[in-house]
Amino acid sequence: MNGRYRAQWSRVSLVIASIVAFAGFAWPLIAMAVPSEARAAVPLLALALLPAVVVAVALALDREMNSATTVAMLGVLTAVAAAIRIASTGVGGLEAVFVILILAGRVFGARFGFLLGMLTIALSSVLWGGFGPWTPFQMFACGWVAAGAGVLPRMTSGSPRTAARLEILMLLGYGILASYAFGLIMNLWFWPFAVGSGTDISYSAGAPVGQNLASFGLYSLMTSTLTWDTVRAVTTAVGIIFFGPAALAALRRAKIGRARATRQSGRKTPATTTPRNSALLDGGTQMRRSTAPGAAVAPPRVQRPSAPV
Amino acid sequence: MRPTRFTYLKAAIVLAVGFVMLRIVYRIVFGGAGGNGVVLLELPRIRLGGPFEHITLFGDVTTGGITNAAASAIPFAALVLAIGTISAVVNIRRLLTRGADRGPVRTVARALVVALATFPALLDAVRRVRRARELRGERGAASLIIPVLEHTVERAVALGASMEVRGFAAAKRAEPRCEYPAIIRDASLGYRDRWSLAAINLEFTPGTLTVITGATGSGKSTLLSALSGLFQHVFDGTQLGSIEVAGLDRDAVPPRETAGFVGVVSQSVRVSFVAATVAEELGFALVIRGVAPIIVEACVAEIAGRLGIAHLLPRETCALSAGEACLVAIGAALIEHPVLLLVDEPLADLDEPARARVVDVLDRLAHHAGVCVVVAEHTFSEWADRPDAWLELREGAVHRIARPTQAPDYSATGTQIVGAQAAVAQAAGSQSRHAPIAEITKLSVSHGELAAVVGASLTLRPAEIVALRGPNGAGKSSLLHAIARPNQRGVVVIDTRDVYTLSRRQRRRAVALVPEVFDDLLFATTVEAECARADRRAAASGTALRFTRLLGIELDTASLNGRTSAIMASHPRDLSAGERLCLVIAIQLSARPRVLLVDEPSRGLDAAARALVGAAIVEAAAAGAAVLIATHDRDFASRYATGEFTMGSGRLEAGAGVIS
Numbered sequence: 001m002n003g004r005y006r007a008q009w010s011r012v013s014l015v016i017a018s019i020v021a022f023a024g025f026a027w028p029l030i031a032m033a034v035p036s037e038a039r040a041a042v043p044l045l046a047l048a049l050l051p052a053v054v055v056a057v058a059l060a061l062d063r064e065m066n067s068a069t070t071v072a073m074l075g076v077l078t079a080v081a082a083a084i085r086i087a088s089t090g091v092g093g094l095e096a097v098f099v100i101l102i103l104a105g106r107v108f109g110a111r112f113g114f115l116l117g118m119l120t121i122a123l124s125s126v127l128w129g130g131f132g133p134w135t136p137f138q139m140f141a142c143g144w145v146a147a148g149a150g151v152l153p154r155m156t157s158g159s160p161r162t163a164a165r166l167e168i169l170m171l172l173g174y175g176i177l178a179s180y181a182f183g184l185i186m187n188l189w190f191w192p193f194a195v196g197s198g199t200d201i202s203y204s205a206g207a208p209v210g211q212n213l214a215s216f217g218l219y220s221l222m223t224s225t226l227t228w229d230t231v232r233a234v235t236t237a238v239g240i241i242f243f244g245p246a247a248l249a250a251l252r253r254a255k256i257g258r259a260r261a262t263r264q265s266g267r268k269t270p271a272t273t274t275p276r277n278s279a280l281l282d283g284g285t286q287m288r289r290s291t292a293p294g295a296a297v298a299p300p301r302v303q304r305p306s307a308p309v
Numbered sequence: 310m311r312p313t314r315f316t317y318l319k320a321a322i323v324l325a326v327g328f329v330m331l332r333i334v335y336r337i338v339f340g341g342a343g344g345n346g347v348v349l350l351e352l353p354r355i356r357l358g359g360p361f362e363h364i365t366l367f368g369d370v371t372t373g374g375i376t377n378a379a380a381s382a383i384p385f386a387a388l389v390l391a392i393g394t395i396s397a398v399v400n401i402r403r404l405l406t407r408g409a410d411r412g413p414v415r416t417v418a419r420a421l422v423v424a425l426a427t428f429p430a431l432l433d434a435v436r437r438v439r440r441a442r443e444l445r446g447e448r449g450a451a452s453l454i455i456p457v458l459e460h461t462v463e464r465a466v467a468l469g470a471s472m473e474v475r476g477f478a479a480a481k482r483a484e485p486r487c488e489y490p491a492i493i494r495d496a497s498l499g500y501r502d503r504w505s506l507a508a509i510n511l512e513f514t515p516g517t518l519t520v521i522t523g524a525t526g527s528g529k530s531t532l533l534s535a536l537s538g539l540f541q542h543v544f545d546g547t548q549l550g551s552i553e554v555a556g557l558d559r560d561a562v563p564p565r566e567t568a569g570f571v572g573v574v575s576q577s578v579r580v581s582f583v584a585a586t587v588a589e590e591l592g593f594a595l596v597i598r599g600v601a602p603i604i605v606e607a608c609v610a611e612i613a614g615r616l617g618i619a620h621l622l623p624r625e626t627c628a629l630s631a632g633e634a635c636l637v638a639i640g641a642a643l644i645e646h647p648v649l650l651l652v653d654e655p656l657a658d659l660d661e662p663a664r665a666r667v668v669d670v671l672d673r674l675a676h677h678a679g680v681c682v683v684v685a686e687h688t689f690s691e692w693a694d695r696p697d698a699w700l701e702l703r704e705g706a707v708h709r710i711a712r713p714t715q716a717p718d719y720s721a722t723g724t725q726i727v728g729a730q731a732a733v734a735q736a737a738g739s740q741s742r743h744a745p746i747a748e749i750t751k752l753s754v755s756h757g758e759l760a761a762v763v764g765a766s767l768t769l770r771p772a773e774i775v776a777l778r779g780p781n782g783a784g785k786s787s788l789l790h791a792i793a794r795p796n797q798r799g800v801v802v803i804d805t806r807d808v809y810t811l812s813r814r815q816r817r818r819a820v821a822l823v824p825e826v827f828d829d830l831l832f833a834t835t836v837e838a839e840c841a842r843a844d845r846r847a848a849a850s851g852t853a854l855r856f857t858r859l860l861g862i863e864l865d866t867a868s869l870n871g872r873t874s875a876i877m878a879s880h881p882r883d884l885s886a887g888e889r890l891c892l893v894i895a896i897q898l899s900a901r902p903r904v905l906l907v908d909e910p911s912r913g914l915d916a917a918a919r920a921l922v923g924a925a926i927v928e929a930a931a932a933g934a935a936v937l938i939a940t941h942d943r944d945f946a947s948r949y950a951t952g953e954f955t956m957g958s959g960r961l962e963a964g965a966g967v968i969s
Contacts, residue, residue, distance in 0.1 A: 047388075058414045066416045068477040068565065069469035069543060075423025076465035079431055080458065082424065119417070123424050126405075129320025131396045132389045196332050196381045199339035200364040214360040222338075246455045249834050249880060254462040 010064040014111060017057045021140045024049040025189045031205045032212070039205045046189060050136035054118065061115060073254070074115060077104050081120040086128055088235075098145060098182075098232065099239030100247070102175055105146035106167075107251040113146030134190065141186055145178045168244045175236035183229035187220045195219060314397040321393020325386040329379050336378040340365040346373030410596055416478075423468065426585045427461070429627045434460045441829035444793060445896065446817045446846050455832035459882065464580040470539050471581035475594040475641070476568030482598075485570040486556030490515055490649040490681035491536055496550035498528070498535050505531050507705050508550070515648065518675035518682045520692055522710075523702030525885060525915040529685035530576065532702065533651045536683065537573045538564035555648055568594055572642030572680075576653040578634050582626040587618070590626050591640050612640045616670060631781060632663025639670060643680075650674060652684045656691060657913040660781040660941045664691045671695075687915045746771050746935045747820075747904050748802045752795070754787045761787035763959040769904060769935035774926060776950035777939040784959040785939035786825060789906045792937070793822035803903055814900075817847065821897040823890070825908040828882065830893050836884070837877040839892065847900035853877065856895035859925040860888060887918025891925045898929060905929050907938045911945040923949045 023030060027046035031039050065071065077100070085097040097120060105113025118139040125131050152170060155163040192203035201215040336342040340354065352367035402425070408418035434457050442452040476482075491513040498506045505528040513519060521529050534540035541548050542563040552559040555570050564571070575581045584590040591612055592605040600608075613619040618636050621629065629637060635655050642650060652671065656664045672695040675682040686692070701708045745768035754762040761784045769775060777785050792808075795801040801808040803819040811819060824830070833839040840853035857873055876884070881892060890910065898905065907926060911919045926949055930936045940946050946953060955962045 058417045062414050062416045065420075066478045068472035069466070071416055071420050071477070072423060072469035072472055073462075073465040075420040076427050076461050076468065078420060079424040079427035080461050083428070083431055115417070115420075119420060119424070123421055126401050126421075126425075127428075129317040129393070129396070130324065131317065131392050132321070132324055133385070133392065135392075193385050194328075194331060195335045195339070196378070198377065198381065199336050200366075201335070201339045210360065211363050215364065218357075218361055218364060242449075242451055243454055246451065246832060246834050247458055250455065250459045250462050253880070253882065254466045 007064065010061055010111065013060040014057065014114060017053050017060070018140070018144070021050060021053045024053070025137065025140070025185050027189060028192055028203050028205075028212070028216075029188075032209065036206065042205075043192065047133050050140065054136045054139055057118070061111070064111075065115060070112070073108070074112065074119065077116055078119040078123050081116065082124040082127060085120060085124045096235055096239060097142070098175060098179060098236040099243060101142060101146035102149040102171055102178065102236070102240065103244060103247045104251060105149035106152070106171060107248060108150070110147040110150030113148075113150045114143040117142035117144070117146040133193075134186075137186060137189055141182050145182055148178060149174060164245065167248075168240065171244060172237055172240050175240050176233045179233035179236050180225065180229050183224040183232070184220060187224055188216070191216055191219050194223075317393050317397040321390050321397075324393070325389040328386050328389060329382040332382040333375055333378045336374060337370055338366060340368045342370040342374035342378060343368055344371050344373035344377055346371045346376070349375075411599060419477075423583070426583070427464065429585075429625070430464060430580070431457070431461060433627065437824075437826060438829045440790070441824055441826070444822050444824060445830045445843075446813060446900070447832075452832050456829045459828070459831075463577075467575060467577050467580040468583060470543055471573075471575060472583055473543055474537055474539065474564045474568060474571070474573040475583075475597070476565050477597055479565035479568060479598075481566060482569050483555075483557050483562050483566045485567070485648060487570070487648045488515065489553065489556055491555075491683070492551075492553045493536075494551045494553075496535070496548060496552050498531050498540060498546060498548055500544075500546050505705060506702070506707070509707050511700075511707060513649070513681050513683060515681050516675060516679040517697040518672060518695060519684070519698045519700060520696040521683065521685045521700045521702060522687055522689070524687070524917050525887070527702040528705065529687075529702055530653055532707075533573075533653050533683065533685050535559065536649070537571060537651050538562065538567060539573075569645045570648045572645070572647035572650040574635075574638045574642050574650070574652040574655060576657070578638035579626075579629075579631075581638065582634075585625055585627075586622075587613075587624050587626060587629070587637050588622040590637060591622075591644055593641060594644050608644055612644055616640050616643075630663075631658040632660070632666065635659060635663070635667055636670065639667070643674070648681060650680050650682045652682065654685055654687070654913070656686060656688055661691075662780065664688075668692060668695060745769060746804060747792075749792060750800055750802075752788065752791055752800045754784070754791045754796065756787070760959050762791060765956075765961045767954060767961060769937060771903070771933050771935055772930050773952060774930045774936045774938065774950045775952040775954065776946035777937060777954050777956055778941065778943070778946055779956035780941060783956040785956050786908050787959075788956070788961075789822055789908050789937065789939055790824075792904070793820050793906055817900040818902060820904040820906065821900065821902040822906040823893050823897050823908060823910070825912065827890055827893040830896060831881040831889070834880060835878055836881050836892060839881050839896065840877075843896040843899040849899055849901065852895050852899045855898060856892050859891040859895055859928060860921065861924065885918060887914050887921045890914075890918075890922050894922075894925050894929065898932075898934070903934060905934045905936045907936065909940055909942075910938055911940060911942045919945060 024046045027042050031042035034042060065074065081097050081100045081104075084100055088096040101113065101117050101120065104116055108116075121135060121139045121142050125135055149171060152174060155167045155170070157163060157166065195202050197204075201219050203212060203215065333342070337350075337352075348369050348371050350370040352370065354368045355366040356362070357364045357366065405418050405421050405425070409415055409422045412418070435453070438453055438456045438460070441456065442448070445452070472478075491511070493509050493511040496506070496509045497504050498509075505526075509532070521532060523529050531540060531546070534544060535546070535548060535552055536554060536559070538554070538559050540546040541560050548560050554562075554567060557567065564573075582590055583593050588606075588609055589596075591609045595605045595608060596602075609622070610619070613622055616636050616639065618633065618640060621633055621637065624633075626634070626637065635658075639650075639652070639655075642652075650671075655667050655671070659667065668691050671682050671684060674680045675697070684696075699710045701710045747769040749768070750766050752762060752765045753760065763784075765788055767775075777788065779785055792801050795807075795809040798809045799807055801820075806815075806819065808816060808819055831839060833842055836856070837853065840856060843852040844850050857876070860876075876888075881889060884892060894905075894907070905926075910922050910926060914922060923945065926936055926938065930951075938946070938950065
């Protein structure tokens with residue numbers, strides 16, 4: 001398999017896996033559409049489906065991500081994100097981790113971000129405990145949050161400085177949106193389990209769609225949208241404003257390998273990093289070069305002079 | 310951070326109980342807790358309107374209702390408990406390590422293993438940066454998170470390179486021709502359109518030791534990485550001409566495919582460690598190749614025996630001293646018996662005994678084991694006549710030189726230093742009759758059981774540069790940190806005030822410390838912002854001016870303004886190491902402290918950068934501060950210091966005196 005074909009394949013498999021996983025998240029809606037005899041099986045199916053899709057994604061992406069630089073970056077950033085997640089559990093769970101997921105997804109692309117989100121949940125669960133039926137759901141939701149930042153459009157307008165500001169602004173908006181979306185989608189699959197039957201906001205597959213949506217809306221509003229999600233949106237926004245520029249610069253300065261990096265992000269990144277000025281170019285090591293515009297341009301391959309024998 | 314089986318079980322129980330409670334709460338709030346049994350609470354029923362008209366809040370709460378609610382939650386709670394029990398029974402770490410070695414998800418498992426191995430380093434970095442930001446007088450989260458992120462990203466890059474050169478993810482292994490370790494013909498190397506080395510012709514033969522010297526940025530690391538293949542395949546460099554390594558075209562064969570016969574020891578060995586223990590680190594290249602565990606064990610034991618590090622095998626890689634870490638990295642590179650061994654600045658972090666040992670090991674490898682050893686290095690004295698050839702990189706070209714006997718050349722900024730030193734001498738002369746500016750009495754520091762500093766007493770005078778010398782682990786850093794942040798009353802008195810009792814702001818005006826890992830203090834995206842921040846913190850101005858003066862640039866010289874503004878607009882971490890250290894010194898001087906402490910100012914710097922930093926220290930002293938530098942660099946101390954103390958196993962040694 002050549003590289004481009006494989007990259008294409010992994011992208012397609014990721015999209016398919018996401019669609020299947022989304023169906024798992026939306027099982028309450030699906031259960032309303034199936035015949036009433038089959039309804040009881042739907043929630044069980046959803047709980048079993050998500051772990052299976054996680055395994056399928058790991059199998060599909062494993063070979064594609066198999067390069068030393070990618071694995072090292074993925075591993076190290078997973079450690080950072082998991083540490084942030086564990087450190088911020090005391091204040092309500094998943095708030096601060098979104099900042100690093102969004103910024104890393106932005107710099108290293110959707111596929112990398114997706115895996116980072118998944119592995120962060122996996123690692124923090126390994127370290128802290130907290131494995132449960134929700135773990136695969138959290139893995140997918142966090143993966144989507146990070147991947148989403150990777151598919152946002154590139155900022156091209158104006159000077160590098162304006163582009164950098166616009167990028168932060170865009171990530172800020174995305175961060176707030178993602179915070180609420182994350183809460184909503186996690187509620188969607190969990191709501192029937194959490195409330196159970198026998199209350200007025202219980203899920204009922206046989207009830208009219210409107211009533212179920214209203215129940216879900218009230219549940220979501222009361223349990224997370226007004227509280228956790230808002231806290232999460234605020235932390236994410238504050239984090240992106242305060243650490244965004246410096247963190248993006250730090251990540252971009254270490255952008256991984258040539259072919260892989262360009263394939264992963266599929267685009268040149270806008271400038272937030274100061275270009276190295278020529279007076280200083282020779283200092284330091286060459287491992288940490290700037291990825292400012294111009295820096296991302298591949299060197300011209302000059303005709304190679306034939307070596308004397 | 311190490312969870313026990315009980316952790317998982319406990320977490321599962323807490324979550325399961327929480328789930329049941331939550332369901333009871335929902336029932337009570339959303340009108341479902343009524344039923345048989347005793348009525349516990351009579352809450353008013355509230356009917357909602359609009360789209361929510363099917364919902365009624367509250368209502369009676371009965372024992373039967375609560376029991377029903379709890380019972381309905383049991384299946385899901387049981388599922389939570391079951392998953393918790395499974396994760397408590399299964400050893401997830403071992404599963405991950407196994408999965409990383411072989412199997413269909415080894416990449417993902419490897420990433421998780423790397424993440425687990427990164428945790429100790431991460432915690433270390435957090436601790437260090439926390440101390441550093443305190444030294445800078447910062448409190449915000451950015452001053453913690455950004456340096457930690459920079460550090461971890463640096464680790465990721467080093468780790469990636471180190472995994473690549475040891476054969477990670479290699480699809481195949483190339484066949485070497487061992488009689489020609491490396492041949493370079495008409496090669497030019499550069500990043501983008503800038504060539505750092507042009508038209509090089511070199512041939513390396515088996516059984517030789519070659520040392521490549523040259524200033525920082527002269528291309529030593531570039532040349533080594535071009536031989537290892539990292540330059541062409543990982544760092545995005547462009548190569549013209551031909552480089553053949555063991556008969557293979559370096560531009561066409563990636564490092565991972567030559568891991569079996571090209572060994573690489575990187576500049577920053579400690580951040581390049583892939584594994585948690587020394588034994589795993591040494592065997593890494595074999596394990597990822599799928600070699601049977603019993604053979605890996607035998608090879609590891611053999612290499613460890615040869616290098617005399619067998620006693621380190623069970624140790625954790627994060628608990629090694631600089632010298633041990635260097636030997637372990639060399640061992641890991643030797644595990645597959647390479648034809649060519651590339652070592653980048655192995656001596657930079659080492660004290661004298663460790664240097665001698667490493668030089669000895671490399672010498673034996675070349676001349677007894679027949680390996681072609683190529684070393685990049687900018688210190689000379691330790692090598693004596695062991696190398697077969699010396700190469701110097703200068704102005705983009707390779708020069709074969711005779712053995713350098715001279716100490717590093719400081720002449721570039723010589724006149725400037727003479728002037729400043731005269732100023733220091735003059736100031737020192739006029740001040741020496743005055744009372745000392747700082748009195749340190751019976752200062753002791755212990756790290757747990759270990760006594761790092763025992764009863765150190767010394768005095769410092771204005772415009773004086775005192776060197777604190779001694780081997781690694783003598784307690785120099787501990788002493789400096791304890792002077793900057795005393796742990797008890799009355800031990801550090803500066804300007805007649807007890808530093809222990811001073812407020813944060815007052816302390817900054819009394820004493821400032823530039824720590825050894827000075828990069829930890831930097832967290833802005835431009836030099837300008839960094840200086841402005843320092844000004845704001847110190848409620849002073851002129852940090853930028855001071856920085857440029859430390860660099861030897863006069864702001865009012867029109868021809869240099871371009872360079873100044875370029876420096877001001879650049880990312881702090883794009884500066885060279887020497888310039889970065891000057892920036893940190895300028896930042897730490899922003900509150901005009903009476904005492905400046907600098908930990909290992911010359912470590913890892915080449916001659917020019919050392920001269921730059923030396924001049925900066927002289928400048929600070931000339932401005933009236935008392936300067937105390939900890940260093941194991943004899944040349945540096947004798948060149949810049951006006952006085953000297955020696956430290957050994959925590960004690961300031963007797964006979965410490967002032968150099969005339």
